[in-house]
Amino acid sequence: MSLIVEKGYEAITVQDILDRADVGRSTFYAHYRDKDELLLSSFEHLRTLFEQQQQALLASRRTGDDPELNFVLELFRLSGQHHNLYKAIAGRQIGEMILKYLQRYLYNMLFGSYTELMKKRKSPPVPIEITTHYLVNSLLSLITWWLDNNMPYPPEKMDEIFRTLTTPTIEIAFNSSDHPAGSATAFYRLFIDSDCCP
Numbered sequence: 667m668s669l670i671v672e673k674g675y676e677a678i679t680v681q682d683i684l685d686r687a688d689v690g691r692s693t694f695y696a697h698y699r700d701k702d703e704l705l706l707s708s709f710e711h712l713r714t715l716f717e718q719q720q721q722a723l724l725a726s727r728r729t730g731d732d733p734e735l736n737f738v739l740e741l742f743r744l745s746g747q748h749h750n751l752y753k754a755i756a757g758r759q760i761g762e763m764i765l766k767y768l769q770r771y772l773y774n775m776l777f778g779s780y781t782e783l784m785k786k787r788k789s790p791p792v793p794i795e796i797t798t799h800y801l802v803n804s805l806l807s808l809i810t811w812w813l814d815n816n817m818p819y820p821p822e823k824m825d826e827i828f829r830t831l832t833t834p835t836i837e838i839a840f841n842s843s844d845h846p847a848g849s850a851t852a853f854y855r856l857f858i859d860s861d862c863c864p
Contacts, residue, residue, distance in 0.1 A: 675760040742821035752813045772802040792839040
């Protein structure tokens, strides 16, 4: 990650990575096919750490120690912390690869949760997979805009904006107005709450 910020991803060679990590070439190739595979494995590691953090926060909330838990807010905070990395990959092929990775991860995480929630409800007017795709891409687009514009608002404001923009969509797409006991809030909670993390 530090090499990406320093040199740009395209300029990095496997030898640069070996030198920085102080490992041999055979060790590298025993674990990774190329630098792309190494980068994606790094994001898998970050994803695991993020999920562990979310689960720890969830456990705290269940004991009453930390009642506020917001998955979207944490994504904005994490993205902001890695703003320099984002600037180094934005608009490049590797940036597109990472974006597709994030889309797939968020979609898979949410689709199963929404499908489970809809089992006892009538079929929504918009297929769940389409709504999930729309919400995931809306979130990633908003994060991208925020980073491209050097984070003009704090993460808390961006979370509020995302909620304002998506709540009407959730109401309509899931027909949640027909379910007074589980209005858009229930569906939105799945999107912001780490209960939905795998």
